[in-house]
Amino acid sequence: MLSSVEICAGAGGQALGLEEAGFAHSALVEIDADCCKTLRLNRPHWNVIEADVRKFDGRPYRGADLFAGGVPCPPFSMAGKQLGQADERDLFPEAVRLIDEIRPRAVLLENVRGLMGAVFQDYRNHIARDVGKMGYWTGWRLLNASDYGVPQLRPRVAFVALAKGLEDAFDWPVPLNSDPVTVSAALGDLMGKNGWRGLDAWKARANEIAPTLVGGSKKHGGPDLGPTRARAAWAALGVNGKSLAENAPEPDFVGMPRLTPRMAARIQSFPDSWAFHGRKTTAYRQIGNAFPPLVAAAIAKELKKAIGVRRFQAVA
Numbered sequence: 001m002l003s004s005v006e007i008c009a010g011a012g013g014q015a016l017g018l019e020e021a022g023f024a025h026s027a028l029v030e031i032d033a034d035c036c037k038t039l040r041l042n043r044p045h046w047n048v049i050e051a052d053v054r055k056f057d058g059r060p061y062r063g064a065d066l067f068a069g070g071v072p073c074p075p076f077s078m079a080g081k082q083l084g085q086a087d088e089r090d091l092f093p094e095a096v097r098l099i100d101e102i103r104p105r106a107v108l109l110e111n112v113r114g115l116m117g118a119v120f121q122d123y124r125n126h127i128a129r130d131v132g133k134m135g136y137w138t139g140w141r142l143l144n145a146s147d148y149g150v151p152q153l154r155p156r157v158a159f160v161a162l163a164k165g166l167e168d169a170f171d172w173p174v175p176l177n178s179d180p181v182t183v184s185a186a187l188g189d190l191m192g193k194n195g196w197r198g199l200d201a202w203k204a205r206a207n208e209i210a211p212t213l214v215g216g217s218k219k220h221g222g223p224d225l226g227p228t229r230a231r232a233a234w235a236a237l238g239v240n241g242k243s244l245a246e247n248a249p250e251p252d253f254v255g256m257p258r259l260t261p262r263m264a265a266r267i268q269s270f271p272d273s274w275a276f277h278g279r280k281t282t283a284y285r286q287i288g289n290a291f292p293p294l295v296a297a298a299i300a301k302e303l304k305k306a307i308g309v310r311r312f313q314a315v316a
Contacts, residue, residue, distance in 0.1 A: 002304060005029075005061045005102060007053045007069035007095065011038045011276060011286035013268065014070055014110065015046075017296025021304050023066055029056050035286055037277035053094045058101035065307055066300070067104040070291045071095055071111060092123075096130050099161070106303045107131070107161035110291050115157045116142050127159070137167035143295060147175035150269045150292045151186040152210040158299055162306055170306035173298035180209045183237050187263050196249040202257065205238040210267050215288020223281040225259065226288075244280045261287060269294040 001024045009015055009028040012035075018025070029049045030036050036050040049056065058067075071091040095109055115124070128138040138161045145154035162170055184203035192199040211233035214226030225234050225241030234241035238256050245258035259267075261276060261283040269292045276283035 002065035002307060004066040004068055005058065005064045005098075005104070006067075007056065007098065008071050008091065009035065009039060009048075010070060011035050011290050012042065012274065013270065013290030013293050014068060014108075014296040015039070015043075016270070016274065016293040017291070017298075018066070018068060018300045020293065020297040021300035023300060023304070026061055026064055029053055032286075034278050034282050038275070038286060041275055041277055042273075053091055053098075056094075056098070058098040061102050064102055064104045066106045066108065066303060067095075067099055067102050068108040068300075069095055069110075071109060092127055096127065099131055099136075100134055103134070105163050105166065105307050107136070107159070108296075108299055108303060109159040110296075111157045111159075113142060113155040113157060116140065131161050135164050136161040137164060139172075141172050143173075143299075144175075145269075145292045145295050146180040146209055148173065148292075148298045149176055149181060149294045150267075151181035151183060152212060152267050152292070154212045154292060154295075156291065156295060160299070160303070162303070166306045171302055173302050182207050183210045183239070183267070186210075186266050187259075190260070190263050190266065191248055191257060193248040195251045196253055196257070197251055198249070198253065202238050208237055210234075210237070213264060213267055213288045215285050215290070223284060244284055246280065264288065268292050 002022060003026045004018050004023040005027045006015055006025060007029045009030040015025060015028055025046050027047045027049055028039060029051055030039065031050065031052050033050060036048050039046060039048045099107055124140055131138050138159070141158050143156055143158055145152055145156060184206040188199070188203050191202060211230055214230050223244045225231055231241035235256065240256040240258045243258055245260050247260060249257045261280050262272065264284055264287045265274065265276070268287055268290050270287070276286055
């Protein structure tokens with residue numbers, strides 16, 4: 001079993017993907033108390049460290065096989081001011097520090113599509129250069145979650161680094177050779193759980209892939225599916241995105257149904273067995289901000305193959 005250290009672990013989307021790929025978590029660092037409770041609720045044996053990444057010392061974990069994380073996206077989100085490195089929430093410098101302290105064989109960091117914008121090219125080059133100086137090959141790639149079985153249009157940016165000598169054995173994951181999973185296919189059983197008579201008509205309307213879920217923050221996130229444009233996209237699929245529901249529609253329900261947190265988790269590719277701490281607003285914020293486990297697993301499996309080609313000591 002390969003070892004991993006993950007920062008900004010959130011509600012466990014990436015951690016689940018890494019686990020599926022065959023990585024054992026030596027430490028998961030997360031500052032949000034609700035997310036930490038979710039992680040402990042589902043995996044009591046994981047070493048969950050509730051702390052600010054800026055205060056986390058990576059040296060005790062030196063030589064781990066993988067360093068991973070989903071650093072905060074607001075500095076690069078197209079929905080924000082895109083301040084990048086000028087944003088105090090930018091934790092890429094901390095990630096670089098921890099790579100230096102841990103010297104893992106591989107690195108996987110994910111972020112929003114906005115990071116691939118031309119305005120951040122110099123910043124991406126800066127990160128790649130700093131990590132490269134430590135003896136790593138680096139690469140950036142924009143991946144679409146729908147290509148890996150996630151029923152959602154969710155483009156994510158992945159930054160991968162591999163210790164020199166391993167890069168030739170690494171390939172970015174190949175998209176699945178199948179049509180994207182639609183909302184009706186993903187949620188039909190959950191929507192019809194209470195015998196809703198309008199299910200068939202709804203499934204015909206929802207026979208498209210879902211738009212990107214928007215989780216929001218503690219300050220701005222509410223029990224809805226995002227801003228006006230996001231809610232309009234959901235409405236086109238027959239889903240009321242103005243709020244979340246506690247339960248599936250009743251038999252005589254008329255109108256557009258709402259998603260429950262469990263339905264939202266399905267859209268993110270979380271297994272139904274994964275529980276979320278807190279009521280629906282708290283749970284949805286964790287779900288909406290997660291890295292889809294299926295995407296994380298697809299990348300991590302390729303990293304595992306590369307690491308397995310040549311197991312050597314930590315980068316000097």
